Amino acid sequence: MGRRGGRAVFMPSRLVFPGGAVDAVDLGADVPLTPLCRARLAVGSDCPPGAVAAAALRELTEETGQTLRHSAPLRFIFRAITPRGATRRYDARFFLADADDLATDPDRFGDADEELTELGWRRIDEAAQQNLPFPTRLALAEAAATPDPAGVPFLQSNEARITRIA
Known part of the structure; x- marks a missing residue:
């Protein structure tokens, strides 16, 4: 996790995970991706699952300087969408x-861009004590939980409820 700059337009000074938009590349x-992960990423999305994972x-890599081995499995654990009409919208996975x-090297963040500061690994219980964005x-709670075979939690802020992507 890292801290966004105080002058950032979106979530200034907040401790967040690296992330951003899907680019043309x-x-x-x-x-x-596993077939289950690919299927869950495709639910309600116009963006190809492989592109979301590639982003x-x-x-x-850009924000932390860290790179996963190409064959490393990713596990999709949570999706959140901001309400319609919000100034800054996101559809985050x-x-x-x-x-x-x-x-x-997991302890080296020197190749990171400057979007996040205070980069480092945090224990879930310690990170949860910070002033974190709700999603x-x-x-973090999903990262700490045992994977739910019933599906991936999906927060649709405009409905203020969490459903599951089966």
């Missing part, structure tokens, strides 16, 4: 990967 990427991996699958707090 991500659209042609084919990230290895997550690219943003991880949160993934987990095992730190043992990093191709880079980040929910994603």
Whole structure:
């Protein structure tokens, strides 16, 4: 996790996971995903699942300097969408990967861009004590939980409820 700059337009000074938008370069990427992960990412989305996963991996590298091995499995754990009409909208997907699958030194963040500061690994219980955005707090809870075979939690802020992506 890292802290966004105080002058950032979106979530200034907040502790967040690396992330960002799907770029054109991500659209042609084919990230290895399990059939279940691919199917869950496709639910209610116009963006190809491989592109969403590729964007997550690219943003991880850009914002932290960390890179996963190409064959490292990603686990899709949570999705959140901001309400319609909000000034800044996002449709975020949160993934987990095992730190043992990093191709880079897990303690080195020197190759990161400057979008996030205070980069580092945080224990879930310690991160939960921070002033976190609500979706980040929910994603941490999902990261700590045993995977739910019933599906991935999906927060649709405009409906203020969590459903499941089966």
